[in-house]
Amino acid sequence: MKYVIGVDLGTSAVKTVLVDPQGKVAFEHSEAYPLSRPKPNWSEQNPEDWVQGTLTSLRRLIEISGIEPSQVDGLSFSGQMHGLVLVDAQGQVLRPAILWNDTRTTAQCRKIEQTLGTKLIEIARNRALEGFTLPKILWVQENEPEIFAQAELFLLPKDYVRYRLTGEYGMDYSDAAGTLLLDVGAKVWSPEIAGAFGLPLSICPKLVESFDQTGTLLPEIAGQSGLLVSTKVFAGGADNACGALGAGILGEGRTMCSIGTSGVVLSYESNKELNLEGKVHFFNHGEKDAYYIMGVTLAAGHSLTWFKETFAAEKNFDELLQGIGAIPAGSGGLLFTPYISGERTPHPDANIRGSFIGMDSGHTLDHFTRSVLEGITFSLRESIEIVRDSGKEITEIVAIGGGAKNETWLQMQADIFGASIVRLASEQGPAMGAAMLAAYGSGWFASLGECAEAFIHSADVYRPDPEQVELYNGLFSLYQEVYGQTRELNDKLAAYRK
Known part of the structure; x- marks a missing residue:
């Protein structure tokens, strides 16, 4: 062997x-x-x-x-x-x-x-x-x-x-x-x-x-x-780029969402002349003469880790997320923005900070937890919308990283993104992409695409629920207003950060 x-x-x-x-x-x-x-x-x-x-x-x-x-x-x-x-x-x-x-x-x-x-x-x-x-x-x-x-x-x-x-x-x-x-x-x-x-x-x-x-x-x-x-x-x-290879993002319209410490939305691109004016990153792919568009949420999984360690340190992540399925979409009118480390896409702003908006005495830990997941996913949708605005149709997204480990969150991504979410059978992320480059370079396959067909297989598909999509579209519009409404406040608060 x-x-x-x-x-x-x-x-x-x-x-x-x-x-x-x-x-x-x-x-x-x-x-x-x-x-x-x-x-x-x-x-x-x-x-x-x-x-x-x-x-x-x-x-x-x-x-x-x-x-x-x-x-x-x-x-x-x-x-x-x-x-x-x-x-x-x-x-x-x-x-x-x-x-x-x-x-x-x-x-x-x-x-x-x-x-x-x-x-x-x-x-x-x-x-x-x-x-x-x-x-x-x-x-x-x-x-x-x-x-x-x-x-x-x-x-x-x-x-x-x-x-x-x-x-x-x-x-x-x-x-x-x-x-x-x-x-x-x-x-x-x-x-x-x-x-x-x-x-x-x-x-x-x-x-x-x-x-x-x-x-x-x-x-x-x-x-x-x-x-x-x-x-x-x-x-x-x-x-x-290697994460994209490891997720099989090799072809026009192929898109992935990776949620680790930061969050990444990445979409394959073949047009080297495409200029998105710096709204998202535009990088060369690992495949020859191909490119990818990428948006970044600085504190994606980090927002969830921060929340758990600050407010539920005694729980593990599975315990923390156990009750979110019983909370309706919108978290009872509670909205979270994941700007706890500043933000990258679409707001390259080192001073902006996160917020919970709409808190009331009826909200429980489960409401807050679901709100954190929704806020992270709304932030990632902003990158997806920029890619869509470039003319791409995105109907299917491969999910990798921590955001691919919880079924309720995967369905939430499908509903917020308005696209089917694919979970891979075996996900090794960038390490698998590196192995694919070695396999292709060693002559095992005629192309990276052929390598991906042999190496990468889907396990589950989560499809968007039309009613939830409509509800989340309204909440997403509200989410997009928060940055502009809080930017000046955060600039002023920056003087008090020690």
Whole structure:
């Protein structure tokens, strides 16, 4: 039996999965690593922790599976997006990596907007947000010039790990699209953007396709991982691109909704000329010459976690959600907005904060819990409506992540989105997408679409109830008013946050 390995380099842990030619996950293993917040709004990690975590996870995967290393055809990566790793001419890391959820770069974002104007959207197809890589590069350039002077190359997290495993530099298009330095349509680094900030194009790594082979394992790495030197290593992709692959989002109109800590609505796109003026993200897909539209709710699952830990810490999630089916749609006139960490789509606003509106003495914990789920889902619908406004018909959505684990929530998504919701038989998210890239790169399939047909199967379909759809359409209109009604209040309250 042959296998491939998918490596998902997340923010809190690295996950490895061993996958057979039928798409079955034979074994999996995770290794956690720490996150550092040395100052307010900062979020950093030591890239060496990623490397050691990956090697340990690979070794344990081989050990617990009991397979021969020769049975592994190849491995590929999914990685947390946007994180900045600067290396010198010898490949040594110059400072801790600045992560996607680091928000110190507001001033640099405004500088990018002022310098490039409309050119930013025309070339990079995305707005300047604190999470992206270019603002982080400019922050180091301005605040740590002695470090920046030593920088030979910038890499993203998975690309640094892959470099350490193979000795080869490279970055795939799906991850490069999240840097703000890529001409997304032309698939080249933008000399206009780089030149506007005095950055040499030589600081950008070679661009490759997600399924391209980018080397084999270095001898010392093979020894530490339990794999062979001949094991093929493929470029991999951004976590959201790999999540899309793992959900079978390979074709026009295919859409997924992923609810984890954050929430993502992602839809396949083939038109490279599409310009949505930065209302949603527009990135290169893991499939060649394909793209995806993506909207983000910053605090999706995080809103539910916050609510449970604050108001029902003694309950587990199953217990917390047990009674929501008995609460009617609309939660008895209680409306929640999930802006507890600011918001991304369609309101890129760091100051906005969440709210419960319509509370009365008759509301119970179950009302509040259902209201939280409805608010998260309303926020995600705002991204779906932007995609629909671009001309796409969305009648079916694949649900993955925590939002796919509760049947009442799945039906709620169908009713709020006005689309059938598909739950997968086996969901491994970005790790499966990484494994698919390795399988396709290794020649197991003629296309990623053929790979998806073999690997991905649906388990259940939740169809919208027309009466509930009509009710939720009215509530959604009210939800959309809350941001405008509370924005000024939240701007004023920002002065009181300590």
